[in-house]
Amino acid sequence: MTSTVTALRTLDIRFPTSRELDGSDAMNPDPDYSAAYVIVETDAPDGLSGHGFVFTIGRGNEVAVAAIDALRPMLVGHDADALLEDLGATSRALIGDSQLRWLGPEKGVMHMAIAAVLNALWDLRAKRAGMPLWQLLSRMTPEELVALVDFRYLSDALTPEEALQLLRAAEPGRAERERQLLERGYPAYTTTPGWLGYSDDKLERLAKEAVADGFGQIKLKVGACLEDDIRRMKIARAAVGADVRIAIDANQRWDVDEAVEWVRALTPSDPYWIEEPTSPDDVLGHARIRRGVSPVKVATGEHAQNRVIFKQLLQAGSIDVLQLDAARVAGVNENLAILLLAAKFGVPVCPHAGGVGLCEMVQHLSMFDFVALTGTTQDRVIEYVDHLHGEFVDPAVVSDGHYVAPTAPGFSSQLRDDVLRDYEYPAGPVWRAIAEEDAR
Amino acid sequence: MTSTVTALRTLDIRFPTSRELDGSDAMNPDPDYSAAYVIVETDAPDGLSGHGFVFTIGRGNEVAVAAIDALRPMLVGHDADALLEDLGATSRALIGDSQLRWLGPEKGVMHMAIAAVLNALWDLRAKRAGMPLWQLLSRMTPEELVALVDFRYLSDALTPEEALQLLRAAEPGRAERERQLLERGYPAYTTTPGWLGYSDDKLERLAKEAVADGFGQIKLKVGACLEDDIRRMKIARAAVGADVRIAIDANQRWDVDEAVEWVRALTPSDPYWIEEPTSPDDVLGHARIRRGVSPVKVATGEHAQNRVIFKQLLQAGSIDVLQLDAARVAGVNENLAILLLAAKFGVPVCPHAGGVGLCEMVQHLSMFDFVALTGTTQDRVIEYVDHLHGEFVDPAVVSDGHYVAPTAPGFSSQLRDDVLRDYEYPAGPVWRAIAEEDAR
Numbered sequence: 072m073t074s075t076v077t078a079l080r081t082l083d084i085r086f087p088t089s090r091e092l093d094g095s096d097a098m099n100p101d102p103d104y105s106a107a108y109v110i111v112e113t114d115a116p117d118g119l120s121g122h123g124f125v126f127t128i129g130r131g132n133e134v135a136v137a138a139i140d141a142l143r144p145m146l147v148g149h150d151a152d153a154l155l156e157d158l159g160a161t162s163r164a165l166i167g168d169s170q171l172r173w174l175g176p177e178k179g180v181m182h183m184a185i186a187a188v189l190n191a192l193w194d195l196r197a198k199r200a201g202m203p204l205w206q207l208l209s210r211m212t213p214e215e216l217v218a219l220v221d222f223r224y225l226s227d228a229l230t231p232e233e234a235l236q237l238l239r240a241a242e243p244g245r246a247e248r249e250r251q252l253l254e255r256g257y258p259a260y261t262t263t264p265g266w267l268g269y270s271d272d273k274l275e276r277l278a279k280e281a282v283a284d285g286f287g288q289i290k291l292k293v294g295a296c297l298e299d300d301i302r303r304m305k306i307a308r309a310a311v312g313a314d315v316r317i318a319i320d321a322n323q324r325w326d327v328d329e330a331v332e333w334v335r336a337l338t339p340s341d342p343y344w345i346e347e348p349t350s351p352d353d354v355l356g357h358a359r360i361r362r363g364v365s366p367v368k369v370a371t372g373e374h375a376q377n378r379v380i381f382k383q384l385l386q387a388g389s390i391d392v393l394q395l396d397a398a399r400v401a402g403v404n405e406n407l408a409i410l411l412l413a414a415k416f417g418v419p420v421c422p423h424a425g426g427v428g429l430c431e432m433v434q435h436l437s438m439f440d441f442v443a444l445t446g447t448t449q450d451r452v453i454e455y456v457d458h459l460h461g462e463f464v465d466p467a468v469v470s471d472g473h474y475v476a477p478t479a480p481g482f483s484s485q486l487r488d489d490v491l492r493d494y495e496y497p498a499g500p501v502w503r504a505i506a507e508e509d510a511r
Numbered sequence: 512m513t514s515t516v517t518a519l520r521t522l523d524i525r526f527p528t529s530r531e532l533d534g535s536d537a538m539n540p541d542p543d544y545s546a547a548y549v550i551v552e553t554d555a556p557d558g559l560s561g562h563g564f565v566f567t568i569g570r571g572n573e574v575a576v577a578a579i580d581a582l583r584p585m586l587v588g589h590d591a592d593a594l595l596e597d598l599g600a601t602s603r604a605l606i607g608d609s610q611l612r613w614l615g616p617e618k619g620v621m622h623m624a625i626a627a628v629l630n631a632l633w634d635l636r637a638k639r640a641g642m643p644l645w646q647l648l649s650r651m652t653p654e655e656l657v658a659l660v661d662f663r664y665l666s667d668a669l670t671p672e673e674a675l676q677l678l679r680a681a682e683p684g685r686a687e688r689e690r691q692l693l694e695r696g697y698p699a700y701t702t703t704p705g706w707l708g709y710s711d712d713k714l715e716r717l718a719k720e721a722v723a724d725g726f727g728q729i730k731l732k733v734g735a736c737l738e739d740d741i742r743r744m745k746i747a748r749a750a751v752g753a754d755v756r757i758a759i760d761a762n763q764r765w766d767v768d769e770a771v772e773w774v775r776a777l778t779p780s781d782p783y784w785i786e787e788p789t790s791p792d793d794v795l796g797h798a799r800i801r802r803g804v805s806p807v808k809v810a811t812g813e814h815a816q817n818r819v820i821f822k823q824l825l826q827a828g829s830i831d832v833l834q835l836d837a838a839r840v841a842g843v844n845e846n847l848a849i850l851l852l853a854a855k856f857g858v859p860v861c862p863h864a865g866g867v868g869l870c871e872m873v874q875h876l877s878m879f880d881f882v883a884l885t886g887t888t889q890d891r892v893i894e895y896v897d898h899l900h901g902e903f904v905d906p907a908v909v910s911d912g913h914y915v916a917p918t919a920p921g922f923s924s925q926l927r928d929d930v931l932r933d934y935e936y937p938a939g940p941v942w943r944a945i946a947e948e949d950a951r
Contacts, residue, residue, distance in 0.1 A: 098609060098612070099609045099610075099613070100609060101609070101610075102609070102610065102613075103610070127610070127613055127614060128609070128610050128613045129610040130581060130608065130610035130611055131578075131581050131610060131611045131613070131614045131621065133577060133581065134574065134577045134578045134581050134614060134620065134621065135614065137573060137574045137577035138571075138574045138620065141570060141571050141573065141574050168570065169538060169539045169540060169541070169542070169568070170539075170541075170542065170543070170567070170568050170569040170570035170571060171570050171571045172538070173539070173542075173567055173568045173571070174567060174571045174574060174575065174619065174620050174623075175619055176763065176790075176791070176814060177790075177792075178618050178619045178792070178816060179614065179615055179618045179619015179620050179621060179622065179816075180574065180578065180614050180619050180620040180621055181571065181574065181619060181620055182619065183614075223766065223790075224766055224767075224789060224790040224793060224796070225766070226766040226767070226768065226769075227766065227767040227768060227796060227799065323616065326663065326664055326665070326666040326667065327664075327666070327667040328666065328667060329666075349664060350616075350617075350664040350819045351616070352617075352618070352816070352817065352819040352820055352823075353664060353819050353822075353823065354794060354795070354823060355794070355823050355826055355827060356664070356667060356819075356823075359667070374616060376618060376619075376792070377792065379790045379792040379793050379796075380792055382793075383792075383793065383794060383795050383796075386795055387795060
């Protein structure tokens with residue numbers, strides 16, 4: 072009995088978040104958090120489906136939907152078991168289509184669409200296996216894991232043999248770390264207090280709440296106005312005390328020299344890392360900024376387009392902290408490559424999250440990393456934003472400053488059916504109501 | 512009297528080139544050269560329209576069309592004169608839309624769509640001015656040109672003041688060089704002989720024809736099979752003699768060390784440059800390859816996503832030859848930034864062309880560079896592929912190995928009306944006939 076992919080359903084899902092200034096930063100003043108959503112269906116009697124998406128911030132979500140639609144012929148009608156059994160080959164086939172590749176290559180909308188589809192396939196595979204994705208990955212052999220990775224363009228930094236060695240070295244203790252993870256969870260930090268659109272009072276109140284909630288690190292958005300940033304940073308430092316780390320995030324706002332000056336001006340309030348100081352494409356610029364702002368650490372990655380940029384960020388010594396994103400690079404497979412690169416170079420991974428479903432997905436990657444690759448959570452934290460979780464079937468849960476390890480089968484990437492219905496853009500009831508209100 | 516943008520018409524245009532193996536290389540075995548085409552219309556009494564496009568190689572062309580469609584609200588209903596008068600501001604507005612920017616940022620499908628729209632606006636502006644684009648640009652003041660450029664992320668390599676100095680230094684002699692250009696044209700090289708899908712006999716015949724046609728440089732695709740490449744390189748060298756340059760092009764096929772080895776194996780036949788040896792994102796990799804293959808030069812750029820990558824390629828000493836593309840970065844404006852960067856670093860620009868309409872567009876950029884920026888054509892050649900020109904209203908003309916300077920107003924980017932009708936995908940008559948034939 073084999074099963075066949077019967078449908079690749081796509082949906083344009085948008086949440087009207089811009090009305091609350093949640094998610095506002097120096098580059099993104101009014102995001103409507105959105106998902107170009109895909110459901111992979113098969114004719115298997117288990118009735119399971121795989122869910123994935125591109126996270127966007129509103130306009131253009133329909134372009135990402137069109138990009139996912141372009142991948143449909145590579146899946147529908149194909150043997151689902153074969154696609155799921157060798158997700159390394161499936162990943163290479165999706166990335167390797169020569170005509171679609173021209174639209175990147177391996178970057179931007181087309182690459183994010185491949186991420187959505189691959190993540191949906193991983194969701195389905197984990198559901199079939201009856202395990203959360205982190206556990207499924209953590210129980211694979213080093214050989215199986217290496218076969219998932221596309222090493223093209225990586226061999227000057229990481230070979231399959233080196234990857235195997237890293238994974239084999241972490242085999243002892245997997246079971247014990249899985250136990251620890253299920254018991255303690257994985258450390259989180261929170262961005263909730265620090266959005267640019269919030270008042271000083273709201274910042275102070277939320278920063279104090281974060282400490283009370285057990286977080287050892289918070290994050291502030293900066294980069295619009297230096298004077299404001301100095302004031303807000305002082306408020307935050309006074310609120311959390313000396314021992315809680317405060318990361319700052321400029322969302323690509325600066326040129327290289329400007330970044331160095333701005334961060335130095337904030338250094339008296341002891342920022343832990345500066346995130347996205349400049350263009351995510353600027354490997355050499357980040358290296359120069361890192362030299363200029365030390366001991367403040369440099370972090371980036373949420374907009375790094377693929378493993379080739381991450382390779383270079385590591386080779387050039389551009390970053391202290393690597394912030395992978397679950398849905399910008401080509402899904403679980405490319406993120407395995409990135410985790411292996413980070414492990415090779417000894418740089419901690421602190422994933423980007425927030426948005427729609429990013430907390431839900433990245434937790435699986437970090438938990439795999441802990442159980443089966445680096446074996447540590449030292450200086451590693453997963454971003455957490457307390458927003459848009461109840462919309463998921465298996466929402467991320469943070470307790471006492473830690474992500475609780477998910478136990479439900481899958482990638483935690485499935486939105487509830489009623490949410491898929493209510494927030495479809497522009498025809499869903501939420502958007503029809505907004506249109507009617509705006510028309511009044 | 513002002514005019515308003517009344518429509519942004521988009522068309523999915525595809526040419527069934529895969530049936531002839533024209534355009535075949537090691538990464539792109541069967542391209543259907545295509546254009547996600549845009550026409551900007553206004554209510555001005557002149558009846559002029561602006562034409563631009565994203566060049567793709569087939570599947571996914573509809574995704575690029577969707578991306579252009581996403582830009583419609585930023586143009587339609589807006590003051591056309593204001594948009595055209597300050598194309599620097601227009602460019603920054605298109606790139607700066609925070610929600611759409613998330614889909615890149617400044618890379619991939621969304622960025623290429625912005626290129627299409629900006630190039631269409633430049634076409635319209637040049638038509639209104641009654642000049643070919645190269646001449647319009649060449650007659651602007653240094654201040655006007657600098658105002659067109661977005662210097663964000665560039666200031667560590669090039670400041671507006673430095674750009675002004677470069678342009679001012681080239682002001683004397685503009686008129687004389689314009690005269691020279693109209694008289695002699697601009698040097699070209701040809702890729703026509705070297706497609707991978709061609710037989711040895713066809714390669715030899717076309718290589719000899721290229722020399723007879725006055726070309727001082729040809730190009731061969733390589734990278735699929737070393738043995739074949741060695742043989743084909745020998746055939747080509749014997750056909751053209753010792754004095755004609757032979758460039759080779761691997762279309763991103765190799766990892767870093769593999770590139771060095773492969774090129775060294777071809778060195779006995781004296782290749783002039785190796786083009787796209789590896790991932791276009793790999794700034795550090797290109798630098799290492801360049802050190803390894805010297806004296807063979809390293810060229811790349813057709814897939815470089817934006818000015819930040821070009822900045823780094825120049826800063827890291829990764830390239831001997833910069834190959835800009837008219838339609839991958841954000842149109843004329845970003846290409847001005849790239850030409851200025853290249854001038855600052857003293858690296859010659861040899862644009863990528865071929866495809867659909869790339870020869871037509873890049874000639875304007877190189878000719879501007881000669882008249883008003885670097886003032887030289889030394890070691891500079893524009894790629895020429897003898898294919899898909901008659902389809903344009905103002906086709907590129909190469910004579911005696913030189914591009915003839917266009918004199919018709921505009922950017923030479925307009926396809927003929929009958930071509931737009933016949934090749935529309937999938938409903939145009941050419942594609943309907945193919946579908947009927949395939950169904951038989």
